[in-house]
Amino acid sequence: MVFAFTGFGAAVAEAGLDGAMPGLSQQASLLTGVAYLGLLAYPLFTGGRTHEPRSPWLRGALAVLLLLVGVTFLTLMEGDLDETWSLFEHLLTPLAVLADWLFAGRNQAAVRWWHPLTWVAFPLAYLLYFLAADVGLYGGFLDPHDSDFPLTVLGFLGAVVAAGYLLYGAAKLKAAVTTTPQGPPPYPQPPGYPPR
Known part of the structure; x- marks a missing residue:
């Protein structure tokens, strides 16, 4: 949370909110x-009864969104991390969200097989905004007027789904490793019998 707000705040300080x-x-x-x-x-x-929502959907969707942001910026866009906003938005926040998914959260075991298919919701929402507002960012690799644009979009969506299934697999593996098999319950002992 702190990394995300730091990156956003630094970007707004540099370019203004509209920029x-x-x-x-x-x-x-x-x-x-x-x-x-x-x-x-x-x-x-929840009155302290639960510490996380039952479903890990939101955390998984944010993890794949931030992976898309970081990996795309550092590879396809050949971006650098010299500016504070860039360091936080393209490296530190994605790593923090990924670490949260892999190590900190407790509800990943509840992830469903179909969640990674729906984790494209945020990238798709941005794509609709990108097209409607005619944002004009990202150079030549995401140009709606280019004939390869539909293939590029399908490639990105496929990468998001693939990343989602990697996160799904990591969550199920973590659940399998951390779940210890429970033995049968102990037999009731008669009163006065010494405890085991």
């Missing part, structure tokens, strides 16, 4: 910061 908001990196950072703020406050809304 920063069209970018997927900034929108993803803002969404992640708000979502993790909500997850932090979640126990308050």
Whole structure:
């Protein structure tokens, strides 16, 4: 949450709100910061009975979104991390969200096989915004007027689904490794019998 808000705040400080908001990196950072703020406050809304929502859908969707942001920026866009906003938005926040999924969260075992197919929701929402607002970012590799644009979009969506299934597999593996088999319950002992 802190990394996400730091990256977003630094981007807004540099480019202004109007200049920063069209970018997927900034929108993803803002969404992640708000979502993790909500997850932090979640126990308050449940009276402390539960610490996380039952479903890991939101955390998984944010993880694949941030992986898309970071990997695309560092590979296809050949971006650098010299600026504070870039370091936080393209490296530190994606790594923090990935670490949360792999190590910190407790509800990943509840991930369903179909969740990775729906984790494309945030990238698709951004794509619709990108097309409607005629954002004009990302150079030549994401140009709606290019004949390869549909293939590029399908490639990105396929990569998001593949990343989602890697996260799904990691969650199921973690659940299998951390679940210890329970033996049968102990036989009841007669009163006065020494405890085992």
